[in-house]
Amino acid sequence: MANSVLIVGAAPGLSAALACLCTRNGMAVALAARNIKKLKAIFAETDASQHLCNASDADQVASLFAELDHTIGTPDMVVYTP
Amino acid sequence: MPEPSQNLGPHSTKKTLNTTCYGAFLVTQQAAKRMRHQGDGSILFSGASAWVKGFAISSVFAMEKFGLRGLAQALARELHPQNIHIWHFLINGGIRAEHRIERQDDGNDSRLDPDAIAECYLRFHRRHRSA
Numbered sequence: 001m002a003n004s005v006l007i008v009g010a011a012p013g014l015s016a017a018l019a020c021l022c023t024r025n026g027m028a029v030a031l032a033a034r035n036i037k038k039l040k041a042i043f044a045e046t047d048a049s050q051h052l053c054n055a056s057d058a059d060q061v062a063s064l065f066a067e068l069d070h071t072i073g074t075p076d077m078v079v080y081t082p
Numbered sequence: 083m084p085e086p087s088q089n090l091g092p093h094s095t096k097k098t099l100n101t102t103c104y105g106a107f108l109v110t111q112q113a114a115k116r117m118r119h120q121g122d123g124s125i126l127f128s129g130a131s132a133w134v135k136g137f138a139i140s141s142v143f144a145m146e147k148f149g150l151r152g153l154a155q156a157l158a159r160e161l162h163p164q165n166i167h168i169w170h171f172l173i174n175g176g177i178r179a180e181h182r183i184e185r186q187d188d189g190n191d192s193r194l195d196p197d198a199i200a201e202c203y204l205r206f207h208r209r210h211r212s213a
Contacts, residue, residue, distance in 0.1 A: 005207075008109050009101075013179035014128065017196035018203055025204065055105030056097075065112040074116035074123070077207045080109050081128040082102050 003076035004028040006068065008055050015081060016042045023047065028072040032064055055082065084139040095142050103149035110157060117166045124207040125161075126169045127154050133172060169206050173199065 005022045007015050010031040019029050019042050029048035031039055036050045043050060049071060053064045068075065110125050117123030133151040136144035154170035161168060178193035187193055 006113070008105075011179075014177050014196045014199055017200040021197070021200045021204055054101075055109055056100035058108050061105075061108040061112055065116065069116075074120045075113065076120075076122070077124045077126065077204075078109065078113040079126045079128075079203065080106050082105060 004030070004072045004074075005077040005079065006030045006032065006072075006075035007079045007081065008032045008053070008064075009080060009082035010039055010042070011081075012038060012041060015039075015079075016045075018079065019046050019048050022077075027077075030068060030072055030075065055080075084137075085142070086139050087141045090142060098142050099145055099149065102146035103153065106150055106153055110153070114157070114161055114166055117161075118164055122165045124167045124169065125157070126171065126203055126206070129154075129170050129172050131172060131174045133170070165211060167207075167209075167211065169203075171199075171203070 005018070005027050007018060007030070009015070010019070010033045015031065019031060022029050023046040029046055030051060031042060031048045032051040032053040032055070033039060034052070034054050036052055039050060042048060051064050051067065053060045055061060106127065113123065113125055117125075127150055129150060130143070130147050132140060132143050133147035136148070151170055154168050158168035173194065175194045176192075177196050177199065178187050179196070
């Protein structure tokens with residue numbers, strides 16, 4: 001059952017573990033964070049897409065989902081872990 | 083970091099609550115709009131024991147987690163009938179993270195295993211709606 005996941009507030013630790021697990025399960029993975037530099041290690045281990053986004057900004061959140069509409073589509077699973 | 087309430091900065095407190103609670107609202111609103119159209123989906127929040135108990139010198143964390151729990155409960159009752167499932171996980175402890183000194187594995191099994199929690203998240207996402 002391959003589908004997709006969006007992790008918002010991604011950081012090393014739980015988000016990294018989840019991104020790797022979902023990748024191993026054939027899911028498309030998108031990671032969004034204010035600081036995506038700290039996610040370098042996750043991107044090295046997965047083919048997750050990276051999205052710069054301040055989740056407390058309505059326009060940035062709307063843009064994030066609009067961007068995903070054109071790439072992975074509607075995420076089947078959204079994880080909010082600020 | 084835990085801080086006595088008298089030392090909390092109004093702006094940093096507002097910023098934190100904006101990220102945790104208002105940000106969760108913004109993200110779930112966008113996600114649920116699309117999931118309704120798709121016919122299914124899961125939205126998961128990471129909570130903590132502070133979601134049910136406000137601890138001393140932990141005002142901001144308590145506000146964050148209480149707010150997130152309220153949003154999760156309301157959304158669950160609103161969206162479950164539309165096959166959109168909301169999960170709020172009570173993570174009762176610090177998750178191991180090698181990039182943070184205070185969260186590194188000290189060999190005493192004092193930190194939670196992020197891989198095990200990730201497995202749990204994915205398992206809930208894949209649960210049958212009846213379960």
